[in-house]
């Protein structure tokens with residue numbers, strides 16, 4: 001059975017379809033949304049060989065022309081140079097405003113493709129086909145698209161929603177364990193900011209046994225995110241809560257040049273850091289960080305905060321999109337499931 005979650009935006013709305021085996025129907029969903037003649041499939045070097053040829057063949061069966069564009073797998077591909085290369089290749093492919101771009105892959109493919117789609121010819125329709133757990137529960141929904149700059153993470157981007165999100169949980173079977181853990185960090189994030197009973201549910205499983213619960217994870221997380229995005233599409237207020245753990249998460253990713261920690265691993269460490277700090281500041285119920293740590297260990301996530309140069313940390317934090325100058329809108333939790341925004345001095349965040 002197909003589960004459908006609608007995301008209402010200021011201008012429009014779009015469906016998230018969640019269904020086992022949906023991949024056999026990807027092409028027909030694409031056909032329904034295609035206004036022009038052709039499709040560009042953007043994927044990466046891991047996902048492409050697994051799923052892109054199949055998609056291209058089923059589009060051909062429906063007489064739809066398509067071409068596959070492949071980037072190297074990994075965070076470093078979310079770059080200005082790949083943005084330029086892809087944009088140029090798509091123009092060489094004679095893409096038009098009525099054609100359709102497909103992001104087939106994890107969050108890196110989704111963010112980069114979405115940003116290209118939002119800017120090329122001033123906007124081309126795109127569809128998200130997320131293939132990692134993280135992309136199925138977070139990055140494919142909500143319209144944040146971006147590339148990294150050498151000076152920091154996601155600094156060049158826009159809000160640009162897909163026309164649809166097509167989720168087939170079965171593609172998660174080909175994921176590496178580490179990529180699965182990575183996604184679990186963002187799942188834990190949702191439970192920490194909004195839903196204590198979901199946190200308790202996650203406590204009953206571990207990285208191996210949770211695979212039987214993917215449908216629940218995907219629909220719970222997508223629903224939480226859709227609700228928040230509907231209330232605050234452009235992150236003026238409540239949407240900032242989705243950034244729990246990200247201020248220090250982005251610092252960790254970027255400080256280690258995206259080579260040591262994945263996004264989810266870094267966000268997990270960022271959540272632990274803020275939960276412990278919140279306890280020391282009297283903002284967070286004592287014992288909360290231990291609960292998060294125990295859950296992270298169940299899902300094979302790292303828990304040791306890395307040593308970093310304080311000046312480097314301050315420099316990276318100063319570029320955070322939640323910065324207010326000397327202060328930064330920081331996401332704390334009072335207790336599991338209850339989060340809030342607190343403007344804190346950057347120095348206090350780092351030194352305490």
Ligand SMILES: NC(=O)c1ccc[n+]([C@@H]2O[C@H](COP(=O)([O-])OP(=O)(O)OC[C@H]3O[C@@H](n4cnc5c(N)ncnc54)[C@H](O)[C@@H]3O)[C@@H](O)[C@H]2O)c1
Nearest residue numbers: 046073106107108131132134138139144171174175179263
């Ligand atoms: N836009 C948003 O709202 C949002 C939200 C969260 C994260 N993000 C971004 O998402 C990115 C992280 O996403 P990610 O964790 O998916 O990373 P990713 O895209 O690098 O994917 C992780 C790895 O899994 C591989 N992979 C993906 N699907 C696969 C499958 N089905 N089978 C086998 N291998 C597969 C990829 O090739 C890659 O090697 C970061 O850049 C982060 O900033 C964006």
Ligand SMILES: O=C(O)C(=O)C[C@@H](O)[C@H](O)[C@H](O)COP(=O)(O)O
Nearest residue numbers: 138142144153154239242243246321
């Ligand atoms: O959708 C959102 O809003 C989020 O904050 C989700 C985050 O998980 C995601 O990593 C996002 O890309 C972070 O955005 P940024 O604005 O901090 O770059």
Ligand SMILES: [Zn+2]
Nearest residue numbers: 186246263267
């Ligand atoms: Zn994130």
